[in-house]
Amino acid sequence: MKFIKNHLMFILPLMAILLGIEFYLVFDRTTDSYEKGLKEGYTMLVVTKKPVTLQKLKQLNPHIATLEAIKRDQIVSEVAKGVSKESRKEILAALPYFYNVGLDSYLGTAALEKIKKDLEKDATIKRVETFGSSYSSAYRLFAFIKFLLKVFIGFMGIVSLFLIIKQMEIWKYAHRERMQVMEIFGAPLMLRAGVLFKVAIFDAFIATLLTSAVFLYVKFVWAAQSGIDLMMQKQDELFKMTDMAILLGVALLLVIMAVYTVVFSSKGVQE
Amino acid sequence: MSNVISAKNLTLAYDNGRKEIIKNASFNIKKGDFVFITGPSGSGKSTLLKSLYGQLKPKEGNLVVGGRDLANIGSRQLQELRTHMGIIFQDYKLINEWTVAKNVVLPLMIAGYSLDVQETQAHRLLKHVKLSEHADKYPLELSGGEQQRVGVARALAKNPVVILADEPTGNLDDYSSNVIWDLMENACQQLETTVLVVTHKIPTIFSLPYRHFIIESKGVYEVH
Incomplete structure (x- = not known):
């Protein structure tokens, strides 16, 4: 019982870190296309008196990446139903030119306003509509959620790391006598701390397996039954075998760091 | 003959x-x-021994053991x-989670x-201290005298240049004490191992010539 308790006290905080990392990886993968859509799906509307080229707009502001003309005939046919051919020609002649303008990256409201000002400096451009507020709020909400997730995972990681080091100190205390005897007989640090390394590495494997098992369950059982479209569509993204290698790598790195921290922090027995 | 330990x-x-x-x-x-080192309780006998195996660095002066200056040793x-x-x-x-054989080696x-050498040596050493039949037992399954014999076997395992013993018979009965003294005498006589023993009392039956130091009023004096 004590043996299991000792190991769980180490495995659980380690699992908390690994779950956090895996959760972030999965979140990042499953929301990647949504984020891309927010970034790339955005266009601003530019209304001009005369036809313009992409080159010309790029000269006005370097963030402009794409230019797509909206067909004027379609606009006229929509607004001038039942109007004579002559009148339709007159409307077409008077109608300005409409363009969807895409940007090279995600930009904040202030940058969008600057682009608008840059474009409106040109006499041929009549109006620029950025749709800044709706674009910005959707992306900002997404970025905020992602940021909160990072902060939460980071905080959880720090707390868990302290718990791991604490548990390691308890182990070290439990093995103190053995380590002291070995030291007196000239055993190098690695040999003295060998037992801590063995236990910690064993627990790192267990924590990785348990974390992987949780996500494999989510992927193959829970996601299929959840009825959540995103989960069902992105089932493959929920856990990849490469994740297991990442988790194991992180777990080993953490436990080795923890053992070194504990062993070196109380190095030497000089009185 | 060359000095194994030199203090100045x-x-x-x-x-x-x-x-x-x-x-x-x-x-x-x-x-x-x-060498026997005696002195009243708290006089510094064990402290001197600790300094000899590098557990306590000298505050001043020189202490050279096996050619190494312990004041400046890495x-x-x-x-x-x-x-x-x-x-x-x-x-x-002794390490209580390990078997007697593992402790000895x-x-x-x-x-x-190698493990083979360790096994052979464990067998030889335990035979030497008459504990062959206890090889697979754990220290806490043995009596105090037997545990100390394991301790002596461990100390002899690598034919050391010097044996440092801190009250090795302090907790033992007369029979067990005599066995321990015999083992240390043999090591000194047969292997020319330097032996330093901190003790309250020099054993009455001791066949080997020895040197005797007393620690008193912070000083270390040889009794002639």
Whole structure:
């Protein structure tokens, strides 16, 4: 019982870190296309008196990446139903030119306003509509959620790391006598701390397996039954075998760091 | 014969040098010497022994053991020096989670000997201290005298240059004590191992010529 308790006290905080990392990886993968859509799906509307080229707009502001003309005939046919051919020609002649303008990256409201000002400096451009507020709020909400997730995972990681080091100190205390005897007989640090390394590495494997098992369950059982479209569509993204290698790598790195921290922090027995 | 241990104006202290235990002690111990160190309780006998295996650095003066100056020794060099020492404690300091055989070969394990060599040596050493039948037992299954014999076997495992023993018979009955003295006498006589024993009382039956140091009023004096 004590043996299991000792190991769980180490495995659980380690699992908390690994779950956090895996959760972030999965979140990042499953929301990647949504984020891309927010970034790339955005266009601003530019209304001009005369036809313009992409080159010309790029000269006005370097963030402009794409230019797509909206067909004027379609606009006229929509607004001038039942109007004579002559009148339709007159409307077409008077109608300005409409363009969807895409940007090279995600930009904040202030940058969008600057682009608008840059474009409106040109006499041929009549109006620029950025749709800044709706674009910005959707992306900002997404970025905020992602940021909160990072902060939460980071905080959880720090707390868990302290718990791991604490548990390691308890182990070290439990093995103190053995380590002291070995030291007196000239055993190098690695040999003295060998037992801590063995236990910690064993627990790192267990924590990785348990974390992987949780996500494999989510992927193959829970996601299929959840009825959540995103989960069902992105089932493959929920856990990849490469994740297991990442988790194991992180777990080993953490436990080795923890053992070194504990062993070196109380190095030497000089009185 | 060359000095295995040499102290010159040695001062040992605790509490960051505030509490002096030994002051200005000078002595030399040669290869093959059997030395008893006696003195009243709290006089600094165990402190002197600790300094000899590098657990306590000299506050002042020189202390050279096996050619190494312990005042200025690095941790790697100290580790290396300790592999040439056999240390025996009053409370045995055996590793209770290990079998008797594994405890005995600890110095060989540290030196990186193969498992085969360790096994052979464990057998030989346990036979030497008459504990062959206890090889697979754990220390707490043995009596105090038997545990100390394991401690002596461990100290002898790598044919050390020097054996440092801190009250090795302090907790033992007369029979067990005599067995321990015999083992240490044999090591000194047959292998020319230098043996330093801190004790309250020199054994009455002791066949080997020995040197006797007394620690008194912070000084270390040889009794002639």
